[in-house]
Amino acid sequence: MHNSVKDFLETLFSENALNRLPDTHGSGRIFDSPLIGVSGGADPIFQRYKEVVGPEHLTPYEIWSQSNPEMSGTESGSLRVLSIIFPYTNRIREASKTAKTMPAEVYSVGRNFANEFMGDVLKKSVSFFQKKGYNAMAGMQSPVFQILTKEEPLQLYSVWSERHIAFAAGLGTFSLHEGFISEVGCNIRVTSVITDAPLEISPRKSDDPYANCLFYTTGKCKKCVERCPADALSDKGHDKLKCYLYLKTIEQEMKPRLSGLLKPHQRVVNGERNTSFPLGCAFCQFNVPCTSKIPVKERDEDNRD
Ligand code: SF4
Ligand code: SF4
16 A cells, blocks of 8 residues: 555645646746655554653544544554655755845745645545545644644644654654754655554654754754854754744745735644744755755765775
């Protein structure tokens, strides 16, 4: 089944009109072909996320049964979580290399349009499994999904963290810039589908949550720190408040000239529904060793020569 899911998603990414920039920005693809990985619903790592992310973080069985009470009889061990990585195209990555204080417009428009495409991929993936006779749901589209905030220091986290789901599925690791470094780099988006279809579980190459980041493996690099215009990154990690305030500055500056083009995005924060027009920032993900690959792997291969 792994191959049929992969083929289905590759076709969707190449043919879906929502994976396209508008004509004003060249009409090319926003995302290249996806990467996929699968974790098992009973993996103990999901209990660990209640300590690492927050006690409100849900296990696959919890989000499954709370979203669909009629399916609460499903065994957690028979659930599978399909994690899907969306890599931004080289065109967007190249255009963003030289951006210094405001993101390249093509990235911001792609970042804004991406949410609608990702939502469509989730709906169509759920329906793909249902047509094959299985049950399926998307955590991000569940009525119980929400984003929570904690003050001092500011923390923003969801009850279903897609980066943690991707780690569980062996797709990569966390990093100094608090992104997620996968085989196709850190300049990506991530989402997931839960199903009772018997997908093969992907092995995790390492349980080290930072194995793919040069800073955590060699003590060097920190290119993402140099690239951040908001001084939001340091050896100590990511200052979410500075990052959030810089995102707001970008929105204030860019929204007026893109206003006829942008798509609204709705989400529930602390129990209240709000609408935003996300434009992204991500200087820390462009023109750095981990933009498009796992830099640690490249270093290890060089050392073998
Ligand atoms: S730029 Fe370097 S230090 Fe920063 S996340 Fe990437 S590999 Fe880690
Ligand atoms: S998203 Fe922007 S402000 Fe936030 S850490 Fe990255 S470069 Fe800095």
